[in-house]
Amino acid sequence: MSDGHHGSGSANAPIAARVRRFEERLSAAGLVDDAELDAILDRFLAGASPLNGARIVARAWTDAGFRDRLLADANAALPEVGLSMRSGLQEQRLKVVANTAARHNVIVCTLCSCYPIGLLGPSPSWYKSEAYRSRVVRDPRAVLAEFGLRLPPEVDITVWDSSAESRYMVLPVRPAGTNDLTEAELAGLVTREGLIGTAAR
Amino acid sequence: MARLMPSRPARPATAPGGGPGAGTGTGADIVALFVPGDRVITRAYDPDHHTRVPRYVRGHVGEVVEVQGTWPLPDDRAQGAAAPWVEPVYTVRFAAAELWGTGDHEVTVDLWQSYLAPAPPVRADTEEHLS
Numbered sequence: 532m533s534d535g536h537h538g539s540g541s542a543n544a545p546i547a548a549r550v551r552r553f554e555e556r557l558s559a560a561g562l563v564d565d566a567e568l569d570a571i572l573d574r575f576l577a578g579a580s581p582l583n584g585a586r587i588v589a590r591a592w593t594d595a596g597f598r599d600r601l602l603a604d605a606n607a608a609l610p611e612v613g614l615s616m617r618s619g620l621q622e623q624r625l626k627v628v629a630n631t632a633a634r635h636n637v638i639v640c641t642l643c644s645c646y647p648i649g650l651l652g653p654s655p656s657w658y659k660s661e662a663y664r665s666r667v668v669r670d671p672r673a674v675l676a677e678f679g680l681r682l683p684p685e686v687d688i689t690v691w692d693s694s695a696e697s698r699y700m701v702l703p704v705r706p707a708g709t710n711d712l713t714e715a716e717l718a719g720l721v722t723r724e725g726l727i728g729t730a731a732r
Numbered sequence: 733m734a735r736l737m738p739s740r741p742a743r744p745a746t747a748p749g750g751g752p753g754a755g756t757g758t759g760a761d762i763v764a765l766f767v768p769g770d771r772v773i774t775r776a777y778d779p780d781h782h783t784r785v786p787r788y789v790r791g792h793v794g795e796v797v798e799v800q801g802t803w804p805l806p807d808d809r810a811q812g813a814a815a816p817w818v819e820p821v822y823t824v825r826f827a828a829a830e831l832w833g834t835g836d837h838e839v840t841v842d843l844w845q846s847y848l849a850p851a852p853p854v855r856a857d858t859e860e861h862l863s
Contacts, residue, residue, distance in 0.1 A: 624801060642784055669828075669832055669835070671837050689840060690837060690840070692786060692841045694785075694842045695784060695842035695843065696801075
């Protein structure tokens with residue numbers, strides 16, 4: 532692996548000390564200030580949650596025009612639901628990929644752990660594991676089955692490796708029998724795993 | 733060690749009077765060499781420094797799906813370049829069988845232009861083995 536800079540660990544105290552020292556160096560060099568960092572962290576901690584992704588999905592399920600705009604240019608469509616990809620210092624490009632009856636999509640970052648944190652919250656630990664990152668690109672059907680998602684053989688699979696500056700989110704298929712549900716109720720059907728593609732929704 | 737990006741185009745000259753991206757490779761002057769549908773091959777280079785070409789696609793043929801925009805080349809940034817090369821990033825789709833010799837899925841990988849070259853033409857008599 533050429534880039535493991537987002538790796539997880541259980542011994543957090545030494546990491547926290549190193550991060551703090553790094554912040555001090557950046558601040559001393561005039562590259563950032565504490566208020567700026569605090570504002571970014573607040574946005575992440577207060578706003579970053581899979582509920583954001585679920586709201587986007589529910590809107591796309593109920594508004595065909597929004598769905599089209601979302602798939603064509605997600606960054607331009609997000610303000611319609613009060614969201615953006617500007618949770619960090621600069622806006623990140625988002626690509627939303629839609630599942631259909633014939634094709635299933637699943638997201639990975641094989642080089643490190645790139646993930647749309649602002650929309651989905653912190654990534655699950657398995658997303659950062661070498662097992663998931665190395666295996667899902669090679670045998671996604673088997674990996675998805677281990678998550679409990681057994682796709683019929685006729686359903687094609689696309690694995691999206693977030694190896695550059697774009698972040699990805701899956702738009703699941705709206706389940707049958709949900710015509711009577713409100714947009715908020717539909718959002719309640721969507722899970723973080725569905726937004727990554729390791730669950731049907 | 734393979735030399736970095738042996739065939740990338742010359743850096744554009746500084747535009748008269750400056751202007752967006754003049755002489756710094758910041759986007760405006762950089763021509764996208766590929767369009768969706770183009771077949772490309774990923775350079776099989778193995779640099780000492782950081783890069784963002786996943787090892788499993790090096791030397792493999794894929795198809796450009798989308799031009800995403802332009803971003804600084806990570807290889808330049810990792811080496812502390814004062815004005816990193818800024819160039820198009822593509823979504824490139826690979827067939828599992830091309831990457832692993834088996835599998836019916838596809839994998840898309842996001843790759844900077846310097847990581848790519850036009851794929852050699854497919855010979856008709858070998859096409860079924862390559863596609």
